[in-house]
Every structure is written in C-alpha cells, then in structure tokens.
Amino acid sequence: MKIVDVTVTKFTHKSRKHQDSxxxxxxxxxxxxxxxxxxxxxxxxxxxxxxxxPDALRPxxxxxxxxxxxxGEDGFARERIWQNLExxxxxxxxxxxxxxxxxxxxxxxxxxxxxxxxxxxxxxGAYRDKIPAYGSIMCGxxxxxxxxxxxxxxxxxxxxxxxxxxxxxxxxxFPPIPGAPDPRRDVEACAAVRDAVGPDIALMLDxxxxxxxxxxxFIGRELEKxxxxxxxxxxxxASPSAYAWLSRNLDIPVLGPESAPGKYRTRAEWVxxxxxxxxxxxxxxxxxxxxLMKSAHLAEAHGMNCEIHGNGAANLAACLAIPNCDWxxxxxxxxxxxxxxVPEYLNSPTDxxxxxxxxxxxxxxxxxxxxxxxYIAAHKVA
Numbered sequence: 460m461k462i463v464d465v466t467v468t469k470f471t472h473k474s475r476k477h478q479d480s481x482x483x484x485x486x487x488x489x490x491x492x493x494x495x496x497x498x499x500x501x502x503x504x505x506x507x508x509x510x511x512x513p514d515a516l517r518p519x520x521x522x523x524x525x526x527x528x529x530x531g532e533d534g535f536a537r538e539r540i541w542q543n544l545e546x547x548x549x550x551x552x553x554x555x556x557x558x559x560x561x562x563x564x565x566x567x568x569x570x571x572x573x574x575x576x577x578x579x580x581x582x583x584g585a586y587r588d589k590i591p592a593y594g595s596i597m598c599g600x601x602x603x604x605x606x607x608x609x610x611x612x613x614x615x616x617x618x619x620x621x622x623x624x625x626x627x628x629x630x631x632x633f634p635p636i637p638g639a640p641d642p643r644r645d646v647e648a649c650a651a652v653r654d655a656v657g658p659d660i661a662l663m664l665d666x667x668x669x670x671x672x673x674x675x676x677f678i679g680r681e682l683e684k685x686x687x688x689x690x691x692x693x694x695x696x697a698s699p700s701a702y703a704w705l706s707r708n709l710d711i712p713v714l715g716p717e718s719a720p721g722k723y724r725t726r727a728e729w730v731x732x733x734x735x736x737x738x739x740x741x742x743x744x745x746x747x748x749x750x751l752m753k754s755a756h757l758a759e760a761h762g763m764n765c766e767i768h769g770n771g772a773a774n775l776a777a778c779l780a781i782p783n784c785d786w787x788x789x790x791x792x793x794x795x796x797x798x799x800x801v802p803e804y805l806n807s808p809t810d811x812x813x814x815x816x817x818x819x820x821x822x823x824x825x826x827x828x829x830x831x832x833x834y835i836a837a838h839k840v841a
Contacts, residue, residue: 460534460574464500465526465563467516469493470838472803475796480635483598486605486795494804496835497521499566501534507570508830509773510804515558524555525563534574537567541749557722557746564747565773565826572825579773579827580820583752583780589817590778592810593626593663594619595770595790598633599648605794609647613655615794623816626661626688626786627652633667640667642674646681653685661786662686666693668718672701679709689714689737689766699734712736717768722746723753730761741768748773752780759783772809772826779820787818803838806831 474492476484495513500506528543541564548555572579596615599606606612616627631648632639649664656662664682666675675693682690689712694701696719706713714737719725722745726738740754751767755777758765764783767774770790778787789810792798801808806829810818821827 460505461502462499462529462532462534463502464498465521465529466498466500467513467518467521468496468498468835469513469840470496470804470835471840472834472838481633483630483633484791485597485600486602486793493840496804496830497562497566499529499534499563499570501570501574503574505534505570505574507534507566507568507573507825508828509562509565509569510828511558511562515556516562520555520559524551525559529563534567534570537564537571537749540564540567541747545746557720558743561742561745561747564749565742568748568773568776569825569828576824578776578820578822579748579825580776580779583748583776585780585820586782587779587820589819590775590784590787591625591816592787592789592812592818593628593661594622594624594792595628595665595788596630597791597793597796598630599636599639600632601636602795609644609651611794612648613651615792616652616655616660618794619792620656620660623812623814624660624789625816626663627656628663628665628691628788628790630665630791631667640670642670642678645678649682649685649687653687658686661688663689663691663714664693665691668692669695672704675705676708679705679711679713683709683711687711691715691739692717699729699732702729702734703732706733706736714766715739717741718744722750723757726754727757730757730763736763738763738765739768740765742771742773742777743769748777751777755781755783770810772821772828775810775818775820776826789818804831804834805829 471491475489477487495516497509568579631645670693679690691714696716713735715735717739738758740751745751755765767778778784812818
C-alpha cells in the first residue's frame with residue numbers, strides 16, 4: 460500500500476468561537492471560520508484524514524516537507540515516516556511545526572484503521588471501550604451570564620453535573636481580561652464550583668501559565684483545602700526545576716508538561732527530574748499520535764498517569780488504548796455554546812457522551828470521524 464499523494468482541502472464552516480489577543484477562545488457572533496483537511500491517498504484506493512488549522516498546513520510547508528517524504532512510502536510505515544520528517548524540522552527555521560508533523564501522523568493512523576477495517580484505538584491496544592469525561596470549562600470572560608464571576612462558574616458547574624459529568628476542570632481569567640491573572644480570584648472561582656457541586660465531583664484547575672512560584676504555591680495549597688484532583692500548568696514550563704520545587708511542596712498532584720517543546724524526550728526529562736506527579740501529553744503538542752503513545756508508555760513504566768491533553772478523535776483513541784489515563788478532556792465548554800452540536804463538516808459527533816458521563820469509542824474503521832465530504836466539497840476555498 461504505497462502513498463501516492465498528500466493533499467490539503469481548506470473549507471469554511473460556521474463557528475461562534477473567537478480568539479482574544481492572547482489566543483484564548485470565547486463565544487461571540489456567528490462567523491465563517493476556515494478549517495483544513497489533510498488527506499493521504501494510496502495506490503490501493505485507501506485514504507486517511509486529519510483536520511488541522513490551515514496555518515499548520517500551508518502549501519509551501521506541505522510541498523517542501525510532507526509530500527517528498529511521504530509519497531512513495533508504505534502507508535503502514537508510520538514510524539519511519541515520522542522519524543524522517545522529524546529530522547527535517549531542525550533545518551526548517553521553525554516553519555515545519557509539530558502540529559504539521561502531527562497531522563500527517565494522525566492521517567496515517569486513520570489510513571491504517573480504514574484500510575484494515577479496524578478502529579484505531581483497537582490497533583493501539585484497546586484497554587477499554589469507554590472512558591469518563593471531564594467537562595473542561597472555557598477561560599473566564601466579561602460576558603453577563605457567561606463566565607464573568609465566581610458565581611457564574613458555580614452555576615455552570617451545576618449544569619455540567621446535570622448533563623452527566625463526574626469531573627470538571629476550570630480555566631479561570633487570563634489576560635487580556637482586566638485584572639487578570641489574579642490568584643485569589645482563581646481560588647474564589649474554584650471554591651464557588653466546589654460549593655455548587657458538592658464533595659463527590661472531581662475538580663481540577665488549569666492555571667495561568669506564568670504565575671510565580673509563590674502564587675502557584677498559594678493556589679495549590681488552597682486547592683488542597685478544596686480537595687481538588689490536580690493543578691495544571693500554573694508556571695512557565697521552560698523550568699522543570701520550578702515544577703519539581705512545586706511538586707515537593709504540595710500534596711495535590713501537579714500535572715505537566717502541556718506545551719513544553721521536545722515531544723516525548725522533554726517528558727522523559729520531567730519524569731527524571733520528578734517535575735510533576737502526573738505526565739501530560741496530547742496529539743497537538745506531541746507531534747502526533749505515535750509520539751504521544753511513547754509518552755504514555757514512558758509514564759506507565761514509572762508508575763505515573765499520563766492524562767491526555769485536549770479533545771478530538773486521536774486523543775480519544777489514546778485515552779481508550781492506555782491503562783494509565785483516568786479521564787478524557789471534553790471541551791472547551793461555555794454557557795453560551797452547545798458543545799454537543801455537530802459541526803457542519805461532520806455527520807455525527809466525534810465524542811458523544813452518555814448520561815453517565817462516559818465517552819465511548821467509535822466502532823468505525825480509522826479514528827472514527829464521520830466526515831461530511833459533500834459539505835467540505837461544497838465549501839472549499841482557494
């Protein structure tokens with residue numbers, strides 16, 4: 460099964476998600492958003508797909524890096540293709556990003572599953588067929604009735620529990636929101652949620668990424684009083700020694716790294732330095748599903764959980780394949796957005812959740828995305 464082409468299709472769809480100047484998402488008026496679909500084609504007629512931000516799949520990058528390495532290769536040679544491509548990142552001046560590499564790797568896994576008629580999570584090992592999800596709340600805002608106050612978080616948390624979630628993760632207020640970041644206000648929001656949902660719902664905090672050691676320590680100790688499950692990314696991840704210090708001084712588990720570059724090699728250094736109690740990895744920040752699985756197995760070998768960062772079909776496949784992950788991240792969620800609404804370019808949701816809070820693995824071949832190819836063809840952009 461030889462790869463004969465790698466193509467990118469850009470298309471428009473309706474969205475109400477808007478990004479602020481710091482890249483955080485918030486709800487807003489409906490707009491036309493642009494998405495990209497990477498397609499890997501083979502000489503036997505099989506195809507694999509991956510959705511990605513169009514900026515990561517610019518024609519110049521796809522033509523210079525992905526196509527020369529992938530075309531002519533065995534479609535099942537994921538590791539060889541990934542290794543050959545990763546070596547080319549060094550000379551790209553940062554233009555050949557991890558997300559670009561990861562999109563191709565994801566498409567190759569989808570290709571393998573579709574060609575063999577098997578869901579990817581079963582190719583990876585199928586530790587289970589379902590996993591509990593936590594509701595990952597969007598960053599705070601200034602919208603009346605949205606996420607503007609600690610009480611707003613408490614009210615929304617009750618809605619999430621009624622929907623079936625057994626765990627909730629907060630993202631609080633980040634710049635450019637006036638007055639943010641504020642560690643005491645973060646704690647007020649966490650306390651409001653704990654008061655709203657009671658003692659039996661698992662709670663986590665994804666903190667502001669550049670808090671100082673003292674602010675992170677203050678927040679962590681307050682979260683211990685509130686019986687939170689973990690604290691995530693409260694400081695710059697360029698300093699694993701700072702995280703090791705924080706982990707030593709807190710009883711609540713510290714989770715990381717989320718966004719630090721270096722893929723599984725960086726995570727190996729975090730394990731060695733005892734910089735976190737729970738490892739963090741995801742398809743987007745690991746450069747694909749293949750290296751993500753290496754991080755997960757690395758954590759397992761050291762008796763650690765590896766909680767998967769982000770939603771989506773590939774991350775769900777990893778969650779279902781490994782034993783050392785307790786939750787699937789479902790989000791981002793907001794009172795003004797309907798996460799369960801199916802995007803126009805899909806025929807059905809990627810991660811439907813039942814009333815007990817479980818997301819089940821799709822039995823479709825590949826990653827399980829039910830793609831609406833007719834819609835994409837009708838809304839292509841140059």
